[in-house]
Amino acid sequence: MPGSTIDAMPRRAAPARGQRARRLRGDGRVAALFAAPSLIGLTLFTLFPIVMSLVIAFFRWPAVGEQVFTGLGNFTQLFGDPVFRRTLFNTLLFVVLYLPLNLIVSVGLAVWISPRIKGRQALRVVFFLPVVTPMVANAIVWRMIYQPNGFIDGTLHAATGVHAPNFLGEQGWAMFAVVAMSVWQGFGYNMLVFSAALDAIPRQLVEAAQIDGAGPWRLFFRITLPMISPAMFFATTMTLITSFQVFTQPFLMTGGGPGIDTETLMMFVYNQGFSVYQFGLASAAAWILFVLILGVTAMQFAGQRRWVTYDV
The missing domain is CATH 1.10.3720.10 (MetI-like)
Structure with a gap:
């Protein structure tokens, strides 16, 4: 019947949307996995040293000895x-x-x-x-x-x-x-x-x-x-x-x-x-x-x- 066909359409579309969402989440995880080595390297060898250099700039920081905060x-x-x-x-x-x-x-x-x-x-x-x-x-x-x-x-x-x-x-x-x-x-x-x-x-x-x-x-x-x-x-x-x-x-x-x-x-x-x-x-x-x-x-x-x- 026409009514039953119309009622069935949303029920078939919902699983398709769910599958597409799950596929996108899976693709995102795979992309994150491939990007992880570069992101970890960027964080450890670029971002972290930049932040630490800014912190150290406000300290008297000798190679050996106590670090003293000096402000400016x-x-x-x-x-x-x-x-x-x-x-x-x-x-x-x-x-x-x-x-x-x-x-x-x-x-x-x-x-x-x-x-x-x-x-x-x-x-x-x-x-x-x-x-x-x-x-x-x-x-x-x-x-x-x-x-x-x-x-x-x-x-x-x-x-x-x-x-x-x-x-x-x-x-x-x-x-x-x-x-x-x-x-x-x-x-x-x-x-x-x-x-x-x-x-x-x-x-x-x-x-x-x-x-x-x-x-x-x-x-x-x-x-x-x-x-x-x-x-x-x-x-x-x-x-x-x-x-x-x-x-x-x-x-x-x-x-x-x-x-x-x-x-x-x-x-x-x-x-x-x-x-x-x-x-x-x-x-x-x-x-x-x-x-x-x-x-x-x-x-x-x-x-x-x-x-x-x-x-x-």
């Missing part, structure tokens, strides 16, 4: 320490020098190889090689290049009879030497980002600007630069974050010297934590660096509306 004492001590203030200045100086040089070299080379020139792909590979070469190996090689009687000094002396400065041992030269090596090491990544962004520019826009009489510089600043501004924003943000964390280059090339002219915040954190074993000061310095990076990144995101163009 570690932060006050750091800002009163001339060594910490100098390392903060060195880090900011590195960022101010490294960021624009990296972007200028990256954009310049990307524009240079953007036309369909012969060997374009090979040039991309060559420019990207320093990025995938181990940083330690690069730093050691450049230290040998910079040292007295090294490649630069030997070449200059053979050509002119004049010795080059001791780039890594003289004040005023060491930071510039570290920056130059860092630019050589890192420009290849941003170059690929900009190269991909240049390839995505509609050819019609370029041709229309050329028909209207736009020269190379006007074409670059009015068409190319606005069109690659999203890539520029990404490259600027990521380069800022990594440049604030510079460690390997000055650590291996100069050891922070001469004096403390090239000692950075990351080196200060390392020295406090693993040389003098003052974990409280090391954690406080690390959180100051975190807040500094967070603030600069927030300003980047807040200001992107003024210069980043997402519409084609």
Whole structure:
């Protein structure tokens, strides 16, 4: 009968809904089981150390001895320490020098190889090689290049009879030497980002600007630069974050010297934590660096509306 058929429909749908719910719960358990190793590793080796470093930052925490709560004492001590203030200045100086040089070299080379020139792909590979070469190996090689009687000094002396400065041992030269090596090491990544962004520019826009009489510089600043501004924003943000964390280059090339002219915040954190074993000061310095990076990144995101163009 029609009535009995209608009455039976809900009774058949209910088991189907129950089976679907049980299947979803089973899938969730399986997914949680597969994700558990990564979640446990993330918790033990990332989240827990971050929380503990924040806790330790408010304690006088030597390697051996009693841990004493100091509140903001570690932060006050750091800002009163001339060594910490100098390392903060060195880090900011590195960022101010490294960021624009990296972007200028990256954009310049990307524009240079953007036309369909012969060997374009090979040039991309060559420019990207320093990025995938181990940083330690690069730093050691450049230290040998910079040292007295090294490649630069030997070449200059053979050509002119004049010795080059001791780039890594003289004040005023060491930071510039570290920056130059860092630019050589890192420009290849941003170059690929900009190269991909240049390839995505509609050819019609370029041709229309050329028909209207736009020269190379006007074409670059009015068409190319606005069109690659999203890539520029990404490259600027990521380069800022990594440049604030510079460690390997000055650590291996100069050891922070001469004096403390090239000692950075990351080196200060390392020295406090693993040389003098003052974990409280090391954690406080690390959180100051975190807040500094967070603030600069927030300003980047807040200001992107003024210069980043997402519409084609």
